[in-house]
Amino acid sequence: MRLTTFKPVSNAEGTRVVAQSDGVGRADAEQIPGAERPPGAERAPDTERPLSMERAPSMERAPDTERASAAETAGSGRSSNAERVADVEKGGVEQAPERGRTGAWKIPGTGKVPCAGDTGARTAPGAERSKSGQVTEAEKVAGGTPEPAVPASADPVDPAVPMDLTAQTAPMDPVVATAPVAQVVATAPAAQVVATAPVNPVDPAELELTRPRGLSGLFWQDLAQVDFGPRRFRLGPARERLETASQSFLTGFNAVIAGETGRIDDIHEELRGFAYEGAGMACTTLDVLTITGGRRLRDLLSGQGMRYPHMIHLGVGWAYARLRMRPMWGIRSVHPLLRWLAFDGFGFHQGFFVTDRTVGRQRSAGLMDRTRRAIFDQGLGRMLWFHECAGVDDVILRIAEFPPGRRADLWSGVGLAATYTGGASAAELERLSVAAAEDGFRAHLVQGSAFACASRLISGIVPEHTVAATPALCGVEVDEAGGWTDTALIALGHNAHSGDHYQAWRAGIRKAWARRNRDS
Template sequence: MTAGLRALRRRILTPALSSTSLEVRGFRKKNPTAQELLETVGRSFLEGYGRIVEAPDSQAAEPRLEAIPREFRGFAYEGAAMACSIMDALPGSGGRRLSGLLAGRGGAHTYMAYVGIGWAMARLPRMLHPDTEDTDPLLRWLILDGYGFHQAYFHTDRYVRGQHRERKLPWPEDQASYAHRAVDQGIGRALWFVGGTDVDAVLALVDAFPPARRGDLFSGVGLAATYAGGAGADELLRLREGVGAYRPQLLQGSAFAAEAREHAGLTVPHTHLATEVLCGMKPHEAAGVCREQRPGASDRVDMPAYETWRQGIAGALVSEGRS
C-alpha cells in the first residue's frame, strides 16, 4: 500500500478530533487549563491511533509515537493499541500489529496498551473482538477497564448519569462475577474526565452510584487523577478527604498510575504531586508498593489475582500510615 493510500486509510478509520472536545462530550469545563489538558489527552490518543493506521506496520509508527511529549505519550500508545486491535480484526490483516507494538517500544506501555484493547472491543462487533488468550492473565482485566472507560466517555448519559450496568459483558461467562468490577474501574477513570477534573463534581458523580460500586469507581478516579493530572494540591487533598471509607481504593488507583508511568519512564511533575498528596509517597515509592505486592500469574474465578493485587496494594498503603 502506498503512503497516499495509507494516509487516506487514516482519514477514514480515525475518529473525528471533535470527539475529544469537552464541549461536544458535554463534560464539565472547570477552567481553560483543565480543559486544554483533557483535550490534549484526547488528541494524543487519536494521534497514536492515527499513526498506526497510516503506518505499514507497528514498528514504522514508533518514531512518531516516541516524539509525542512525555506527559501524553502513554495516551498515544493507548490509542495505538486500539488501532492495532482494530486493524488486526480487518480481513486479510494478518493479525500481527498488536503483537508487533508490544514487542517493540510499546512493551513499556503494556498497562495503557491493554486499556486500548478494551477501546477496540467496545467498537468492534463481538465476532471480531480481540483474542485475549495470549495476554497477561494478571493484567488482562485492564482490557475491561478500557471497555468501561470507553462506554462512560462516549455513552455518558447511559453509563454515568443512568449508572447502566450491562447484563452480558464481552468476557468469558465463568469470570463474569469480577468483570463488572473491572468495568467500573474504567468508568471511574472516565468520571475524572466527565467531571472535568473538578473534585467536587467528580465526588458528586461517584456518590450518585450505589455504594457497592463506589470502591471500584474511586480506584479509577485515583488512577486518572494521578496519571492524567489536572488538579492542584488543595484539590487533591479535598479528594482524599472526600472519599471517606473508600480512601484505600483511591490510593490503590493512584499508586497503580504511578507504576504505569514509572514503568514507561514517563513520570512527570503532576505524578509527584498526586502521589505525595494522596499516598504520602514519591512516585517511585508508590510504584514500588505495586511491584512488591504483585502476585503470580495464576487466576481464580472467585478472586482473580488482579483483585488480590489491588487489595494488597491498598492494604500496604494504608498500613504504612503515610496517607
C-alpha cells in the same frame, strides 16, 4: 624461531578452522606465520607436506602446463590458489580457507586477510590479541610493536540485527505467557529507564500524519470528536490538558492506521502514554478484523510500546467497545494478568461515548460477572475525571450518585486518572482524599493512584503533576507507591492470570498501604 608447517586442509576441515576463529584467544597452539618471516626461516618444501585426498567442489585438476606454472609459483613463495580465491570473490562456489601471498590465510568468499591492528601485520583467523593484552605468538612472528589491546565483548553484536533494548522483556507465547508475571510488569526507578526523547516534541494536533487511502482510510479518526463542548462535558481550567490527552489517544490510533507508529515518539513525553493507548486500540481493531490472533498487538507490546504495557492494554478495551464485542475474543498474545485492563478501557469508552446511558442512567455493559463489572467501573471512574473536567467537588458529587456497591471501584479509577493525567492542585487532591475516606473507600483511591505511579515508572517519564499528586493521595512518594504494586504482584506468584488474581492484585496494593499507615 621454528616455523610450523601446515597441511593443506580439506573443505570440511577448512570450515572447522573458520568456525574456531570466531572466538578471541581460541587459536590453536600452532599459529600461522604472518606477513614477514624472521631471517633464516626457510619455508618447508611442498614435497614434505602430505596431500589431502579431498578437493573442494570447484577445484579441477589442472593441465600439466598449469601444474608446472603452479610449481614455479610455489617456488617463488606465492600461493598457487590465487585463481580459486578470485573465483570465490566473484561469487563462486564456497571454498576452504586459502593462503595468500604473505602466507596468511584468507577468509573464504572475501579474499581478505584479518588485520591485527593498524600496524599492517597480518595474522591467521583467531590469532588476535587476548583479552588480557598479551601478545600472541602470531604477532611475535609478524614483528612490529603491537598496539594496546581493546577488550572484546563476550557476545559480539551483529550490526545487521537490531539490539534488544530491554533484555528482560521478550514476546510472550501466543497462548500462555511462560515468563514470570513479575518480570514483565515490575517497575523500576525512573533514573534506570532509558527513554529517547525527540529533538523537537510536538503536540498531538501538530503531528502531521498521512491519511491512508482505501479501506484503511475508513478507520481514520477526527481529533475534534473528543472536544468537551460537543460531548457536553463540564468545562473548567483543566479542559485544555484533558482534551490534549484525548487528542493524543486518537493521534496514536491514527499513527498505526497510517503505518507511522514510529511517529508516536515525536509527541511530548508526558502525553506519549495516551498515544500508545490509542495505538493499542488500533492494533487490536486490525487484528480482530483480519483474524491475526493479535500479531500487531504482540509486536507493539514487545517492540516500540514495551514501556507502556498498562496503557496499551487499556486501549485493547477501547477496540472491543467500538467493535461491540466482549474482550478478549480473537486476541491471544497479551499479558495474562494485564489483559484484564481491557475491561477498564471498555468502561472508559462507554462512559466517554455513551455518557447518557452509562453515567446518567448508570448502566453497565451486559453479560458481565462481578469481577468484570468491578474492572469496568474502575474505567468508568477514570472517565468521570474527564467528564467533570478534573473538578474535585464535582467528581465527589458524581460518585455519590452511584450505588454504594459501585463506589469503591469508581474511587479507584478517579485516583488513577488524577495521578496519571493531572489537572488538579495538591490542595484539591487532599480534599479528594478526605472525601474518599469519609465515604469509606480511601484505600481504593490509593490503589488507583499506585497503579498510575507504576505505569509512569515503567515508562521512565514521571511528570511533575504525578510527583505532586502521589503524596496528596497516597501519603508517600512515587517510588514507594509504585513499589506496592510490585510487592502485591510478586505475592501472586508466576501463574497469576484470572480475574480473581487481578482483584487480588488490587487488594494487595490496598493492604500494602494499610501496613504503611499502621507502621508509621
